[in-house]
Amino acid sequence: MKKYEVDVAVIGGGSAGIAAAIVVKKAELDVLILERDKEIGGITLQCIHNGFGLHEFEEELTGPEYVQRFINQAKDLNIPYKLDTMVIEFTPDKTIYAVNNKEGLIEIKAKAIILAMGCREKTRGAINIPGFRPAGILTAGQAQRFVNIEGYLPGRTYVILGSGDIGMIMARRLTWEGCQVKAVVEIQPYVSGLIRNEVQCLEDYGIPLITSYTVTKIHGKERVQGVTVSKVDRNFDRVIGSEKFIECDTLLLSVGLIPENELTREAGAKISVMGGPVVDNNLETTIDGVFACGNVLQVHDLVDLVTAEAKRAGLNAIEYVKEKYGKEIGKKTQIKCTAGENVNYIKPDLINNADLERDIIFTFRVKRPDRRLLIQFKDDKNKIVYKRKKIYVIPSEMIELKLNLREQQIDPDCKSLEVEVIPRPEVLIEED
Amino acid sequence: MSTKTNESELPEGFKDIRCIICPTGCLVHVENINGELIIEGHSCKRGEEYAREEFVAPKRILTTTMRVEKGFLPLIPVRSDKPIPKDRLEETLKLIAKAQTTAPIKMGDTLLENVFGLDINIIASRDLIEM
DSSP: OEEEEEEEEEEOOSHHHHHHHHHHHHTTOOEEEEOSSSSSOGGGGGOOSEEEOTTTTSSOEEHHHHHHHHHHHHHHTTOOEESSOEEEEEOTTOEEEEEETTTEEEEEEEEEEEEOOOEEEOOHHHHTOOBOOOBOEEEHHHHHHIIIIIOOOOOSEEEEEOOSHHHHHHHHHHHHTTOEEEEEEESSSSOSSOHHHIIIIIGGGTOOEEETEEEEEEEOSSBOOEEEEEEBOTTSOBOTTOOEEEEOSEEEEOOOEEEOOHHHHHTTOOBOTTSSBOOBTTSBOSSTTEEEOGGGTSOOSOHHHHHHHHHHHHHHHHHIIIIITTSOOOOOOEEEEEEOTTEEEEEOSEEEGGGTTSEEEEEEEESSOEEEEEEEEEETTOOEEEEEEEEEEOTTSOEEEEEETTTTTOOTTOOEEEEEEEEOOHHHHHHO | OOBOOBOTTOOSSEEEEEOOSSTTOOEEEEEEETTEEEEESOOSHHHHHHHHHHHHOOEEOOEEEEEEESBSSSEEEEEESSOEEGGGHHHHHHHHHHOEEESOBOTTOEEEOSGGGSSOOEEESSOBOBO
């Protein structure tokens, strides 16, 4: 078995992995990217629409243009990467086992590991739609790969379930390729992607968005012949008698993304509610020296935010290799972050008391849209550590806050911190 | 709040435009009343600008793919180097669908020049090596 030794191994060569590797290489540490596809670049390569790069480059780029800039940087820095290489296991002592068809099974011993495996789409199995299993049922990202990379059209007439951004972008893409999109069906009473996409991908082309509806049956035995959609009530139970048949030959599912953490879980790292690993304020998982960034940690709205997070993971991995690796680490005392009223989850899950002097970047999402709000951080004695006003929140927009808890005079003995998004009291409204 | 401007060749009638500048998504009413543009319903300057442009001359960056010969992949993602008038998108898409290019290609290479005399080029969105 061929063996390698590196300072930092990066699992996944997408937008997160490449950005993290660039930071590590610039610090003159040995880095190696392990990528299972036949080229580096990841899913951003198949997102051929524009709208990327406004944060990172202050210009509007397509997905491929965005990631090409990082690929070019990685190549200029001679960052090594292995393609067609599938990681099958990593251990808490940071040994990675991977396979490819040139070298067979390989072993990589690393001082630190950066997890950047991204996420994958929920499939039909995750949402239990009854019916046969005909051809013509795909996830929106699968269809995106067929249309934009491989050059195939998976069908002619479509219904898209789920109004996430990929689903809406595919609705426009397929319309541009001469296909007919009959409807985008959304179980929530509101669109789940960005308004920009609702306007430019659906309204521009007269594609109906049917909210508070879901697909309750798929028709056809060999090939999809249509779907039944039904109205749902507030509890998402279907309303009997509201069924409508829509003829189509293809059903695309855009019903959510799950961080891909099989490797992480098997290595013994703790996984949090949304499927990403539990991390501290340094993006370090519960395994020492193993960091996570990008969509494997939490699903982001924008690749720019993935890049920013990956750079942080890279810097923290450098610090770990230079200052902590091989040294005895005592038990860390940590503050636990929890999701309160109208908060779906919060990252980081843990804050090291030793890092209270540092600025901490919190990211979280709300459960439901709301207006005129207050974001509050409370300690375990219900003391408000921080608060700020917010005009509008929506689950599809991640909220990011940078806070220095020492400056906010947090009680150092505090064990937990809860974030909540609550309606603004009257007094505050008058201040506006 | 309403603002008035005089512009030549304004479209007739009115449009209710959902603003995409921020998540608030204001519904902005734009109306041409005897050659004067009335814009109402926006809550910021950028929203007003956006609604005016959407009414007067809506444009979009076009992103699609083009066939490639001898490429590592069969398609190359492409885009227009400037926004295209919305009513010219369809014919531009058809033109690109019929075109073909050859690898190797570098990001930014012009693949179709000055389409329909609009001073718009179709450029490659990534590098593509030969097979």
